[in-house]
Amino acid sequence: MMQSLNRGSHEIMIDNMVRFHTGYAQVQDYRFEEEASLDNAFYFDNELENRITATNNRIEMVLPRIQTFMLAGNDYATRGAMVMGIDAEKEHAFNNLKDNLISGEFFEPNDRKAVVTAGLAKRLQLETGDVLVLIGQGRFGMSANALYEISGIVRHPIREMDNQTVYLPLAEAQFLLSADGYITNLLVSTSSDRFTNTITSAIASEIDDEELTVFTWTELIPDLLQLLEFDLVGAYFLAAVLYIVIGFGFFGTILTMTLERMREFGMLLSIGMQRIKLAVVVLIETIFISLLGVLLGMGVAWLFLYYLHLNPIQLTGDVAEAIIEMGWEPILPVSFAADQFYTQGFYVFLIALVVFLFPLVKIFRLNILEASR
Amino acid sequence: MKNHIIKTENISKTYNPDTVPVHALKAVNLEFSKGEFTSIVGPSGSGKTTLLNMLGGLDKPTEGHVEVDGVKITGMKDSKLIEFRLQNIGFVFQHYNLIPVFTAKENVSFIMLLQKRSKKEMEHRAEELLNKVGLGDRMDARPKQMSGGQQQRVAVARALASEPKFILADEPTANLDTSSAMNLLDIMEKMNKEQGITFIFSTHDQRVIDRARRVITMVDGQVHTDEIHKESSSTITENDSQRIDTE
Ligand SMILES: Nc1ncnc2c1ncn2[C@@H]1O[C@H](COP(=O)(O)OP(=O)(O)OP(=O)(O)O)[C@@H](O)[C@H]1O
Ligand SMILES: [Mg+2]
Numbered sequence: 355m356m357q358s359l360n361r362g363s364h365e366i367m368i369d370n371m372v373r374f375h376t377g378y379a380q381v382q383d384y385r386f387e388e389e390a391s392l393d394n395a396f397y398f399d400n401e402l403e404n405r406i407t408a409t410n411n412r413i414e415m416v417l418p419r420i421q422t423f424m425l426a427g428n429d430y431a432t433r434g435a436m437v438m439g440i441d442a443e444k445e446h447a448f449n450n451l452k453d454n455l456i457s458g459e460f461f462e463p464n465d466r467k468a469v470v471t472a473g474l475a476k477r478l479q480l481e482t483g484d485v486l487v488l489i490g491q492g493r494f495g496m497s498a499n500a501l502y503e504i505s506g507i508v509r510h511p512i513r514e515m516d517n518q519t520v521y522l523p524l525a526e527a528q529f530l531l532s533a534d535g536y537i538t539n540l541l542v543s544t545s546s547d548r549f550t551n552t553i554t555s556a557i558a559s560e561i562d563d564e565e566l567t568v569f570t571w572t573e574l575i576p577d578l579l580q581l582l583e584f585d586l587v588g589a590y591f592l593a594a595v596l597y598i599v600i601g602f603g604f605f606g607t608i609l610t611m612t613l614e615r616m617r618e619f620g621m622l623l624s625i626g627m628q629r630i631k632l633a634v635v636v637l638i639e640t641i642f643i644s645l646l647g648v649l650l651g652m653g654v655a656w657l658f659l660y661y662l663h664l665n666p667i668q669l670t671g672d673v674a675e676a677i678i679e680m681g682w683e684p685i686l687p688v689s690f691a692a693d694q695f696y697t698q699g700f701y702v703f704l705i706a707l708v709v710f711l712f713p714l715v716k717i718f719r720l721n722i723l724e725a726s727r
Numbered sequence: 728m729k730n731h732i733i734k735t736e737n738i739s740k741t742y743n744p745d746t747v748p749v750h751a752l753k754a755v756n757l758e759f760s761k762g763e764f765t766s767i768v769g770p771s772g773s774g775k776t777t778l779l780n781m782l783g784g785l786d787k788p789t790e791g792h793v794e795v796d797g798v799k800i801t802g803m804k805d806s807k808l809i810e811f812r813l814q815n816i817g818f819v820f821q822h823y824n825l826i827p828v829f830t831a832k833e834n835v836s837f838i839m840l841l842q843k844r845s846k847k848e849m850e851h852r853a854e855e856l857l858n859k860v861g862l863g864d865r866m867d868a869r870p871k872q873m874s875g876g877q878q879q880r881v882a883v884a885r886a887l888a889s890e891p892k893f894i895l896a897d898e899p900t901a902n903l904d905t906s907s908a909m910n911l912l913d914i915m916e917k918m919n920k921e922q923g924i925t926f927i928f929s930t931h932d933q934r935v936i937d938r939a940r941r942v943i944t945m946v947d948g949q950v951h952t953d954e955i956h957k958e959s960s961s962t963i964t965e966n967d968s969q970r971i972d973t974e
Contacts, residue, residue: 621824624785626813626889627841628806722785 368547370511373449376571377417377541379554381406384567386538392422392493395536396566406542410556412549417444417541420527424490424498426470426520430479437488437520439527439537442469448543451508458482458506461523468502471510473517482506488520492532500530542568601705604647605712608640612713619717620725629717636713644706648699731794732892732925733759733782738791740777740948751777752788753948759893759927764919766939767929773945775929776897782927783816783895784808796892813841817886817894819928821901823878825870831857831881832866838889856884860914876907883914893925900935912938 372378385394398418407413419440426435442460446452452460461467468486470478480486484504492498502522510516528534544553550570557568622632740752751774759765759782767775780786781793784800792801795815800808812818825834835853844852857866860880870878879899886894896915900908912935918924928935936942944951 617822617824618826621820622826623809624783624812624818624820625838625841625885626809628809630806631841723780 371575372547372571374451374510374512374515376574377448377539378544378547378550379542379557379568379570380574381416381540381542381557381561381566381568382538384565387567387569390538392420392491392531392533392536392538395420395493395533395538397535398537398540399535405560406540406557409560410549410553412544413553413556414543414545415444415447417441417448417543418524418537419539419541420524420531420533420537421539422490422531424488424520426474426478427487427489428478428480428484431477432487433474433477433518435474435488435518435520436515437490437522437527437530439522439524439531441524442521448541454509454511456507456509458504460508461505461521463523463525465505465523466502466526467505467523469506469508469521470504471516471519471521472507473510473513474519475504475507477517480504480507486520488530492530493536494532496532498530498532597701597705600702601709604644604702604705605709607643608709609712612636612716616716616720616725619720620722623720623722623725629720633714633717636717637710640706640710640713641703644702644709648702651702652699730760731758732761732763732796733757733927734794735781735788736791736794738781738788738793740774740781740786741789744789750948752781754791755948755950757943757950757953759925761892761925762919762923763893763925763927763941764916764939765927765941765943766936767927767943767945768931768936769945769951771931774948775945777948778945779895779897779927779929783818784812813838813889815892817889817891819879819882819886819894819896819899821898823870823875823882823902825878825881825885827870830867830869831862831873831877831884834870834881835885835888838885842889852888853884856887857881859918860884861910874907876903876910879903879907879911880914883911883918887918887924893927896926896928898929898931900930900932905934908932908935 381396383394383396386396388394403416403418406416417440419438421436421438423434424437425432426437427433441463442451443463446460455469456472458469460469468488470480470486475481478486482504486502486504488498488500488502490498508521510519522530524537528536542553542557544550550572554568554570561568619632623629735755735757737754737756738752739750739754742749742751755774755778757778767778769775777786781788782795784793784795784803788801792799794800795811798811800811803811825831826837829837832853835856836849839849839852854863854866857863860883862877862880862884865873865877868877870881873881879902882899883894886896900911903911915926915928916938919926928939930936939956941953941955943953
């Protein structure tokens, strides 16, 4: 149960992080990590795209982004915003960004329009069709000021980003920032996290002698990963505690059952039932009881998880805030993999076998006279 | 040459030999023959239960040995002894130890199942025996649904089912009211007379003692008297029970 919840949260969180934020791998100028400035952008063209894509056939595509902080405002207010020039088609192919549109639509590559994330739009009281002012600096200190019509408002699954992102068409952003042809980040996509390391090292050897460097998503967000691992350890620990609790509960049942039946066992030995036969009967009983418990438990858990699956728990209050801070969605989704049920059922079965040791030892040590007293 | 079915050779039993030794049996020599209807009597703590446990191979004597049908059971390996009990000795316990989840018929059949008899024989014999002990109409009742006397009759039927060489019963009537006790004794006596089943039972109950043909009195772990009542007199028994009833 807990693991289901946890795994569900983690899968979604990693997915969101990778698809909306970091990519599975990311190419940057080697100075960018130290100083995330437009000055440390790098030149990106078809030639580079082809070279990187060709390094490994697990690479699906690359997504160029140019991003920098600017002031975003209107008549009403001004806020710091992460301005991100993107290839909207590619982003959509990677993370279905357009499905998150709340209103309006995405810009075409050559439009001079912006898409604003929902949180930012709310703070600035912006709606589709309004005008957004962007004020900041471009590459090498060039001033960068412009007005954009808002073509749409989109919800970003990572709350922090949702509160501060402005999307521009890549070409428009490059123009605004005096960075024609330049990008700051190149996200690399693959079909599964399993290939992250493979593609990263393939790219690394290709760009070895250039002023570029490549990171895996885990290298880009180590803090988050740590949190995640800690969380998983917590989940396993919790599971272990649960198994111990289940084990002791079950042990208690079998213990009482065994002790209550000592007289019966003694009688059976008296009239001529072999200890080994008696042990087999009790083993069958123990397994039967545990299976019944497992099936019942699984049934209830399945129903419960299914319910949660259909109706994820909406978290509110402090917990929700804390989770939003971490970039989760404030819901508790569940992982719904059948193998978890089998695994846990198997564990319970093992517990039954361990618990059976008690009646087993009792039966073989049983002194008939003491038992029948 | 005597036809001994059980023979004890100087058996002694000392409980807790290392701490507070209790000499429950002291050099007891006894012989039991086929067809006996024997009562073991004596004050509480005199060693009746201990003796019966020795005869049934449920406990080992500290000294001496027990022979059943010419086979020395003392010192037998545990699993071999269990098998020996299954094939040769019937038990009726004071607390009518039946299997609670089984019906009367299943309780009787179970011991035959252990003996690996055929299903048909099991069915047939269980029904026959339950009829004989007067429980033909309670075959499918579980122990909880039966009176103490009825449960004890199931226990007798179970003991008979395995066709043992003899049946040991430690205070079989101790938890029964007078009429149930007499009814049980009637059944045991009938089995003894008609089929020559050997019964050895311990008791405190004078009415039960009076029904026995041989009475062994234990005192302080030793055989005090060992008397044969040539003819167990039903008149005395009846008078006796009437006297007790009117008291
Ligand atoms: N397991 C044991 N450990 C120690 N002492 C025992 C044990 N069983 C019996 N004794 C003692 O051995 C003696 C004989 O006991 P036993 O049970 O054979 O007497 P009994 O004649 O059956 O008595 P009762 O009529 O009360 O059933 C008693 O003094 C008893 O306290
Ligand atoms: Mg006794």
